[in-house]
Amino acid sequence: MNAPASGVRATRQRAAILALLDRTDRFRSAQSIFDELRADGHGIGLTTVYRTLQALVAGEVVDVLRSPAGESLYRRCETEEQHHHLVCRRCGIAAEIPGPVVEAWAREAAAHHGFSELSRTLEVFGLCRLCGTR
Amino acid sequence: MNAPASGVRATRQRAAILALLDRTDRFRSAQSIFDELRADGHGIGLTTVYRTLQALVAGEVVDVLRSPAGESLYRRCETEEQHHHLVCRRCGIAAEIPGPVVEAWAREAAAHHGFSELSRTLEVFGLCRLCGTR
DNA sequence: GTTTGTGCAAATATTTTGCACTTGA
């Protein structure tokens, strides 16, 4: 009657993805993560990259956002608290900006209109100092 | 030497799309707009729906946003001023909420981090009073 | 009559899924 010890397994692929995410501070697409891992000689499939990222997002280990172009971009969270991102649309570099102000504002607006079960989406895209200069 | 009067042409299809958008207050997908027009007996192609919506967005005649599911949703703007939306994820109904607070906040954060050429994305998804009750 | 719009079919892009095989605990 032992519980089957269900849980996440420590695989080579998962470790490689986490390691890559840890050494970058940019939002990356699944494809670009896949490409880099392949270039680094890791054997991994694109499907696995997608599935692992999905799991990491569900576990709140990484942040996702959709780029204006419609791609999902992933990055490791720096803070535990809820926050938003200021993302460079050219290089993907991002600053985390705290969100209490917007939070309060959104909650108030929602209450006013009788909305429930909110899920916010606030991402500010722009050009970072470096990319904006070029 | 007359200028070729370049501009948007008043076509049957364009009129049908605008009429539909005028008589609804929900965010609609291109596909659902297409389906309804077809059901109403209008001859129109999905491609045309996409292309027309694109043009209307460019002309700032309609608002677009991406649903959490990754679809583009379209609705006619009610106000000229910049604003955000509180969108029901079930029925697509939406309230427009003014954005000066968030605007100021975003601009400040951007300035602080040296970002330029901003484009905000703030949409709050939730369940409207009706859908939340059911 | 010329330019812009239309619509089909095909292409693209991103992400997901079926399924047989591998691997970690």
Added chain:
DNA sequence: TCAAGTGCAAAATATTTGCACAAAC
């Protein structure tokens, strides 16, 4: 052992594009 993870190929989804034809001005 054996449930969980992997990866290929194929499917699914949403949107765009090439091109011949039609419609607007």
